[in-house]
Amino acid sequence: MAVSFVSPALLVLADGRFPAGGHAHSGGVEAAVREGRVGDAASLEAFCAGRLHTVGLTSAALAASAASGGDPLALDEAAEARTPSPALRAASRRLGRQLLRAARAAWPDPALEQLARTFPRGAHQPVVLGVVAAAAGLGAADAATAVAYETVSGPVTACVRLLGLDPFQATAVLARLAEPVGEIARAAVAAAALDDVDLLPTLGAPLLDVAAESHAAWPVRLFAT
Amino acid sequence: MSGVSATARIRAEPDGRGRTVLRELAGDGPLALRRSRHPDDDGAAHVVLVGAMAAPLGGDRLRIDVHVAPGARLLVTSAAATVSLPGRQPAPAHYELHLTVGAAAELHWRPEPVIAAAGSDLRLWTRLHLAPTAHVLLREEQILGRHAEPPGRLASRLTVRQNARLVLDQSTDIGTGAPPGWDGPAVLAGHLALGQLLTTRPCAPDATSRTAAFPVGDGLTLLTALAPDGRALRAALDGWGSLSPAGVRPPSPADRPARAALPAPPGRAAGP
Structure with a gap:
């Protein structure tokens, strides 16, 4: 049986310590905790499942497309159209900008310089991640997996602070979501392989959009989103 | 057996004297269309x-093409809610709307809501195509299940292009059989009614x-808007004052440039 290795570059890119600013975002779970929608490991897992199967799939497919050479301008327009919330649009561009800055140091590549010139105010994060993955020698499957994983790892990590969730329980939630993360990554790669921006998934989560707007107006909050 | 295709x-189109005429009104199969008098605006x-x-x-393929020519004004309503029902074969039904609104036209x-009955x-x-000066008010209401029944599945996508530029492309997939988490705290959190209103009104x-x-x-x-039921959803959408009794008005060039200067819409529920 063939042994398949994960590229160590993927571990670097998906590492929570990669300095791309992701730690400042809760993926909408801070608002969900405040509104009583999430309060324990079980409701956190349900939150993550919903996020993964909606915006997780949409973002992972954008990343997979960008990693396989899709036009970043068209993909950025597609990402914008799939993100109606101004708060989430701004956060995604800010995260894209921060990721690109870190990646230009980590994996110098003309494609990254070109992306920075094309989007001085930042491209949407999944699009940047796809281009970065390619620069790091990774493929569409790696990019989709990284994005799908961070769709759930962000809220889970945030809940350790927001709920005082036992880190062992938090990690158990992530482990239970590992298989769905892989399924979403596979679906994202399959959608990207159709090579048509209009056929990329468009799924959104209404409550994530709605709550992001009121969350952005809170005077004091732990997380940016 | 396969379903109905219609x-x-x-x-x-404008008639050149300030009124709008229906150059084409063609129903097909289950999609019957009736001309009606506009409740508020004789010219539309x-x-x-x-x-x-x-x-x-299940298995049906329905489509409605609507073209509002430059300068025309059209209101489309329905006589009753659209109830999505299971077919004889376990196949999804497809329902497509192609709405095109020309320059200085209004749609x-x-x-009424789409209701996803059990097993559907x-x-x-x-798909909405808008010319740069087109006016639109599009309301979409989705209700999961009739009274006290488990909901069917309802996937809905809204794609909007303004002058060919893609500006909105988002979908939801909710109800029994939808991907995991649809009723959870990130998506609906137990709400059974979901609605959207897209408008050029300030x-x-x-x-x-x-x-x-x-x-x-x-x-x-x-x-x-999310709501526990259809009634609360309608109240939430109408509460924005966007469905004031004025209905379709003649588009005014002052509407758009003056957007920031116009008074805020009333914060109360609209109603006659």
Whole structure:
């Protein structure tokens, strides 16, 4: 049986310590905790499942497309159209900008310089991640997996602070979501392989959009989103 | 056995004397169309969608093409809610709306809700093409299940292009059989009614925990609301004052440039 290795570059890119600013975002779970929608490991897992199967799939497919050479301008327009919330649009561009800055140091590549010139105010994060993955020698499957994983790892990590969730329980939630993360990554790669921006998934989560707007107006909050 | 395939067509044009005429009004199969008198505006055309038979059923492929020519004004409503029902074969029904609104034209698309009955599976796709000076008010309401029944599945996508530029492309997939988490705390959190209103009217309502307004493209606002049931959803959408009794008005060039200067919409529930 063939042994398949994960590229160590993927571990670097998906590492929570990669300095791309992701730690400042809760993926909408801070608002969900405040509104009583999430309060324990079980409701956190349900939150993550919903996020993964909606915006997780949409973002992972954008990343997979960008990693396989899709036009970043068209993909950025597609990402914008799939993100109606101004708060989430701004956060995604800010995260894209921060990721690109870190990646230009980590994996110098003309494609990254070109992306920075094309989007001085930042491209949407999944699009940047796809281009970065390619620069790091990774493929569409790696990019989709990284994005799908961070769709759930962000809220889970945030809940350790927001709920005082036992880190062992938090990690158990992530482990239970590992298989769905892989399924979403596979679906994202399959959608990207159709090579048509209009056929990329468009799924959104209404409550994530709605709550992001009121969350952005809170005077004091732990997380940016 | 396969379901019904039907395409209905509506084409509204200005008559050159300030009124709108229906150049084409063609129902098909379960999609029956009736000409009606506009409730508030003599110059605008009004079409009522009337269900001529039970539809959509699983396996059906329904489509409505609406073309509002430059300068025309059209209101489309429906006589009753659209109830999505299971077919004889376990296949999804597809329902597509192609709505094109020309320069200085206006389309108000406000049918009754779509209700996903137990066991049903409907894929709804609304494609809206707007000319730069087009006016629109599009209301979409989705209700999961009739009273006290488990909901069917309802996937709905809204794609909006302004002058060919893609400005909104988002979908939801909810109900029994939808991907995991659809009723969970990130997506619906137990709400059974989901609605959207897309409008070129100036409005900037305050966000609440169940409603929010998003600026989209050039001068469009998308309002999203979640509610426990259809009645509360309608109240939430109408509460923005966007469905004032004025209905379709003649588009005024002052509407759009003056957006920021116009008074805020009333914060109360609209009603006659």
